[in-house]
Amino acid sequence: MRYIPNSPQERAEMLREIGCATIEELFRSIPEKFRLREPLRLPAARSEAELLAFFRELAARNAAATEYAVFLGAGAYHHFIPSVVEVLISRAEFFTVYTPYQPEIAQGTLQALFEYQTLICQLTGMEVANASLYDGSTALAEAVLMAERLTHRREILMARSVHPEYREVVRTYTRTLGLNVRLMEYDPETGSLQARTVTPSAETAAVIVQSPNFFGVIEDLEAIAARAHEVGALFIVVITEPISLGLLRPPGELGADIVVGEGQSFGIPLSFGGPSLGIFATRERFVRQMPGRIVGQAFDAQGRRGFVMTLATREQYIRRERATSNICTSQELCAIMAAIYLSTMGPRGLRDVAEQNAQKAAYLAREIARQSGFRLRFSGSHFNEFVVHSEHPVALVLERLRERKILGGLPLERYYPELRECFLVCVTEAIPRSAIETYVRVLDEL
Amino acid sequence: MRMATYPEDCLYTREHEWIRVEDDVGVIGITDYAQEALGDIVYVELPSVGDHFSQGEPFGNVESVKAVSELYMPVSGEVVEINEDLAESPQLVNEDPYGDGWMVKITLSDPTELETLMSASEYEEYVKEERQKEK
Secondary structure (H helix, E strand, C coil), X not given: CCCCCCCHHHHHHHHHHHCCCCHHHHCCCCCHHXXXXXXXXXXXXXXXXXXXXXXXXXXXXXXXXXXXXXXXXXXXXXXCCCHHHHHHHCCHHHHCCCCCCCHHHCHHHHHHHHHHHHHHHHHHCCCXXXXXXXXXXXXXXXXXXXXXXXXXXXXXXXXXXXXXXXXXXXXXXXXXXXXXXXXXXXXXXXXXXXXXXCCCCCCEEEEEEECCCCCCECCCHHHHHHHHHHCCXXXXXXXXXXXXXXXXXXXXXXXXXXXXXXXXXXXXXXXXXXXXXXXXXXXXHHHHHCCCCEEEEEECCCCCEEEEEECHHHCHHHHHHHCCCCCCCCCHHHHHHHHHHHHHHHHHHHHHHHHHHHHHHHHHHHHHHHCCCEEECXXXXXXXXXXXXXXXXXXXXXXXXXXXXXXXXXXXXXXXXXXXXXXXXXXXXXXXXXXXXXXXXXXHHC | CCCCCCCCCXXXXXXXXXXXXXXCEEEEEECHHHHHHHCCEXXXXXXXXXXXXXXXXXXXXXXXXXCEEEEECCCCEEEEEECCXXXXXXXXXXXXXXXXXXXXXXEECCHHHHHHCECXXXXXXXXXXXXXXXC
């Protein structure tokens, strides 16, 4: 949005035009007691040079991912981003558009979004994907509402190993709707959800599982899907680390009815927490209950291919309170970044990155487990994250690592009180071998 | 323009649904005027057999290339059958609104509600007024 300044003379002209003698008269509908009588307490104006120096100093206080070795994951991942992503996304045609309501002037944007949807379908093994939602957590909450619309059932079964903040968002969405969210415990040995402990009923709208789960452990999706489908419940799969799809079988092949997740790993920088990218894909037969915006391929009267927003008749700006969902927007720029990233990597490149993540994580996990006082908490297979149990206080371990410019992991006590002695470690391809070696040396010195 | 038709054996609502009662069962659809106003119909969302609706309550919706519109129950009743063919062939509503394009069959819970509906000639007059308003 542009800041439009105006002079005292222009203000006087505008007041005259609308028939107000003073600015006070314009604001008379605001009760007296709410009006500010003295000037705002603001610091004195600074020169441009002073402002730049001020913000440079402020920015220098941040700990950037370029300066530290980041072993943090838990829903936001530090991956290498090829330069081509930033170059292409900075083109004005992509960077400045908002909503492609007019297909006749937005074919490039629409086609890029269509390609994004196609890539998401291929990766997840699903039939339709929308043009994205805000982030992974709101995508999950929308999936829950969609399951309720499709099944007219009121109970949701969610694994406790789903990202704790995603679970919070689901609670926020469902609290006032009278939906009952029941949590399913993880197995304390493996860290995974055992299919036999999944007990949906004829009242269950959906069973929700994350894989790899919050502990990095890969779930047996096929077995859990079967449990859900036995009673006619939908199976929702959450993915917070979509790089894993370079190696793991797509959830669509394992019985998922809805796949949601976070797409930040696909070429989108961490940026201190956003913006990110909500992935949403489902079966074609459910498309009319899918939230968000969808771009479709169409043909004009001369048979030429084109792209248009489709099913918009069910969106909120047209259907108001009867709309499928409150969401009628998308993270367009981030979705296009993901499309560029995935096109750049290609199937083999994505597989390579996924393998590097898995191998580096396996290497560090093995090395940590060899240090006295440390062991892996769970025995289940993991991708690029794993939980470490420490006999030393977790805060002390992480402090020692931080002194060596290493962000060593996420303490789990805040989310799982029973894992007070544990922290979550993530290793991506962006971690140099030297940092892994320093990590191990620090633990050894404890 | 082709003249829209309104069969004598149906009763009509102000929301442009029709109902034809045969042996205690009411067959319900949308009128010729409605299908023409909506344009090409691409999807019809219907309730499940056994669902109960009061008079005037929405029981589904019809999606055309222009809009998604609610369907309203002409009288109270329980759904005993839905037109499964509309899932594959929603254009039947455009082609044959009073025949193959029917939507649901219901058992009436209060047949006296039929008295609140319009006859074919009353509806024709009502549509004329609606068209007048459009102009």
